[in-house]
Amino acid sequence: MVGLTNFxxxxxxxxxxxxxxxxxxxxxxxxxxxxxxxxxxxxWFTDDSLRLKYKGVxxxxxxxxxxxxxxxxxxxxxxFFGYPNGPVNLILTKLGFWATRVGENGEIIKEAFNxxxxxxxxxxxxSYIQWWLWTGHTLIMLMAGITSINPSIFESAxxxxxxxxxxxxxxxxxxxxxxxxYLLITSMIGGMQLFEIPFLLTDMRGAPDYKIRTMMVYxxxxxxxxxxxxxxxxxxxxxxxxxxxxxxxxIYLSMLERKKDRLVKGEGL
Amino acid sequence: MKKNYKMTNTITRGLIYLxxxxxxxxxxxxxxxxxxxATRSNAQINAGVSFIPGNNIINxxxxxxxxxxxIIQGFKNSVLLAVSQSLLVIYFSSLTAYALHVYNFKGKKxxxxxxxxxxxxxxxxxxxxxxxxxxxxxxxxxxIPLIIPSIAAPAAVFFIRRILHQSYxxx
Numbered sequence: 001m002v003g004l005t006n007f008x009x010x011x012x013x014x015x016x017x018x019x020x021x022x023x024x025x026x027x028x029x030x031x032x033x034x035x036x037x038x039x040x041x042x043x044w045f046t047d048d049s050l051r052l053k054y055k056g057v058x059x060x061x062x063x064x065x066x067x068x069x070x071x072x073x074x075x076x077x078x079x080f081f082g083y084p085n086g087p088v089n090l091i092l093t094k095l096g097f098w099a100t101r102v103g104e105n106g107e108i109i110k111e112a113f114n115x116x117x118x119x120x121x122x123x124x125x126x127s128y129i130q131w132w133l134w135t136g137h138t139l140i141m142l143m144a145g146i147t148s149i150n151p152s153i154f155e156s157a158x159x160x161x162x163x164x165x166x167x168x169x170x171x172x173x174x175x176x177x178x179x180x181x182y183l184l185i186t187s188m189i190g191g192m193q194l195f196e197i198p199f200l201l202t203d204m205r206g207a208p209d210y211k212i213r214t215m216m217v218y219x220x221x222x223x224x225x226x227x228x229x230x231x232x233x234x235x236x237x238x239x240x241x242x243x244x245x246x247x248x249x250x251i252y253l254s255m256l257e258r259k260k261d262r263l264v265k266g267e268g269l
Numbered sequence: 270m271k272k273n274y275k276m277t278n279t280i281t282r283g284l285i286y287l288x289x290x291x292x293x294x295x296x297x298x299x300x301x302x303x304x305x306x307a308t309r310s311n312a313q314i315n316a317g318v319s320f321i322p323g324n325n326i327i328n329x330x331x332x333x334x335x336x337x338x339x340i341i342q343g344f345k346n347s348v349l350l351a352v353s354q355s356l357l358v359i360y361f362s363s364l365t366a367y368a369l370h371v372y373n374f375k376g377k378k379x380x381x382x383x384x385x386x387x388x389x390x391x392x393x394x395x396x397x398x399x400x401x402x403x404x405x406x407x408x409x410x411x412x413i414p415l416i417i418p419s420i421a422a423p424a425a426v427f428f429i430r431r432i433l434h435q436s437y438x439x440x
Contacts, residue, residue: 065296148432182428186428241390
């Protein structure tokens, strides 16, 4: 069976499984805070009783990172967390934070942090950049979703004597579900294809220790670097596709189960 | 009671403004540093961070324009592609999403599933096939293969249909 060799190879490829794990971890740590913070801000900004000013300015500023190209953002953060003279390191050393290591003679050496040698920090930086890029976008989407909810629902709830938390929890959130489903699906698809930032942030192979190598970076490494193995690269693409579809199915089914108690029509995927 | 309510409101507002300020700083500082770095030389950038513009901007600009890279032409290409793609995406995706939302027809579910499926394809998967397809149509070295495919933009259809679900309730 010539045709299936690549697929059996893919299933046994421990680097591919590791890439799946890396992608999932970095996407989760980006998406959860992204949705949470955007949701809180969207609820605050659509609450007229708070009388917040500068909402428009804030929204515009928060959206700015999304206008930069991902490649320049990756280079920007690479120098931002640079070793040993990046801005973050300079600020940390001024505040008195040093990385320590034990020298050859047992003495303790203080030095700047080499962020891209520490696995959790590198992954955190990738997630943070994704958060930084996309939260403004999510905020705008959620605000659009909330403002399109019929205001008479809120009015009648207010007359019934609900407080703000109850209104947010029992009215805004359930009625926002179509928008959140959209954000979840698109973010998941984008997250599974995360490429530029982990690719350009370190050595284009997902250093440290291949721990920020996402599936797309692995695909690129196989296809266009080193061996130029187009056939196996295509197989990896198919693998990514299958994983994305499976995840979408899981999201869709979990939404189906809640169909019984939903309030509005038109939630089907 | 009323005074108390006003007090908590002021405190909440203050906390929200503080959080907004923190986020604005987080967003703007890296962008500002990038702009500043554009005015500094490599040696200065390696020496450390600075919030004051350097004096190397003319040199940097020369480095950018003196070589093979034609920035004006690149900008023109980007504008042409962005404008035409946006127009096509908005027009055709709205039509598709409206039809899918408002009308009931045979095969609607199938069409919708197909759109979702295409959306989930990794961007790298169709590259080689698409190149061969375009080459056989003798359309290489033109803008057409970059512009025309945006007629079919599954992500935009998905987005507009979500918006319709949210805001345009039937009956």
